[in-house]
Amino acid sequence: MLEVAPTPSQFPTQLPVPREIRALLLDDSNFDRARIRRLSDKTNLSIRLDEADSIAQLDEAVARENYDLILIDYRLPVGDGMEALKHVLDNDLNRHAGKIMITGDNARETVVEAMRGGCHDFLMKEEMDVEALRKAMLNALSAAQQRQQMILHEAQQTEIIRQGLVAAMQDREVQGNVISIVRSHFPQGDGNRYHAADMDALLAAFNDEDEFIFH
Structure with a gap:
């Protein structure tokens, strides 16, 4: 019986806020960018805010920076x-x-489209204040970090399964069972695609540890 040792959960109970939040704001309005910058300065979060107007x-x-947060204005020229x-x-x-x-305001369809498209939160520009901005930033950071943790966890589980399969295929009893299954599903004969010589070569590969490699 194949046994795989359990690994401790990779999910922290509370995801930390980065010491410095690297953020990018896309907005074509100079006035709105300045307003959001002033609000972000009052959130009590350490934010380094870059700006883009297109x-x-x-x-x-x-292309040049790895950001923690990206804020995107929906209306652009x-x-x-x-x-x-x-x-x-x-x-x-x-x-x-x-x-x-x-x-x-009143952009419910846009909000739904954005959330389905990959955004983690939204802000109504006319209703934005310090608390709303802070809450949206923390929500987006947390959701993004949880998603990254999930991707890492899935990759780790896949690697555990891969290693388990490799170890299992090096077990003689398991190899014998696989050989029996392969033979039963690929009958030999002139009318079949796989002939005896082809099947023997395939089965021999299971006995060669160097040949049995997952890519």
């Missing part, structure tokens, strides 16, 4: 927030960053 500038920023979000998700450095969509 999707082109966003692309340049995410060229493209929109969903297009900008796709650019972030396609970027290897920043696809796992916390993402917040900034919308206007």
